[in-house]
Amino acid sequence: MKRPIWCVVFSLLVSILATPARAENPQHVAQLLETKICRNCDLSGADLSGQNLRNASLVGSNLMNANLDGADLTYADLSEANLTLASLDGVDLEYAMLRQTVLIRANLNNSNFSNTDLRNAVLNKAKISNVNLEGSNLSQIDLSETDLSRSNLQDTNLIEANLRSANLGNADLRASKLNEANLSLANLRDANLSGANLSYADLIGAVMLRTILENTNLGGANLRQAQMSDAILESAILRRAVLRNANMRATNLRNADLSYADLRDANLFDADLEGASLQGVELETVILCRAKLPDASISDQGCRRRGEQ
16 A cells, blocks of 8 residues: 655655765666666666666666766656656656656756656655646646746646745746646746636735736636736636735736626726626725726726826
């Protein structure tokens, strides 16, 4: 019976803090290079950079501090392996299996993770800038405080993923599945999430400046205190979304569905709401100064509060 992932992570962290650094087992390294099968092996600190490890089986192996830069790990199985602090810069992991793999503080920059299975993997504080994750399964993954800026996450499964405080600036998240994901305090500045599903996601305090959310499903999402100036939400679904105290200055909300959304104390100064649905929305405390309303008229509500003429 498999242990819960939190038990695995706790045990690894304890061992990292309590166990002195050690080198790899040379016999295990030789076995891997000769047979490409090395389950539960000690490969900590091993230099495997540039190696052809296609279809390799490394289930449960210790690769802490290992150097895998430029290695070919396509179709490899690294499930439940420990890659804490490992370097995988420029690695090809297409179609690899990394279920419950621990990659805490690992360097994954410039790597190819397309169509990889990363379910329940732990990547918090890992470096994942400029990475291709298109089509990968990252459901319930821990990516908190992780740098994913400029990465390709198009059509990726991130359902219930933990992306709290993650850096997704300029990332491509088109058509991705982020249902019930935790994106609180995340940086989504200039990211593209058009056509993505963010229903019931937690986006409290998220930075979404100039973020593209066209045709995106944000139904039931919590966007309280989110910073959304100049974001594009044309034809987006925001039905029953929580947008209290959100800053939506100059946001494009044309034809968006905001029915029954909570917009109390939100700032929609200079926003474009032409054609939007505001059914069941309380607008009394919303700043709508210079905003274009659903009927194309211009509102002056809240202008005095802002000192606008």
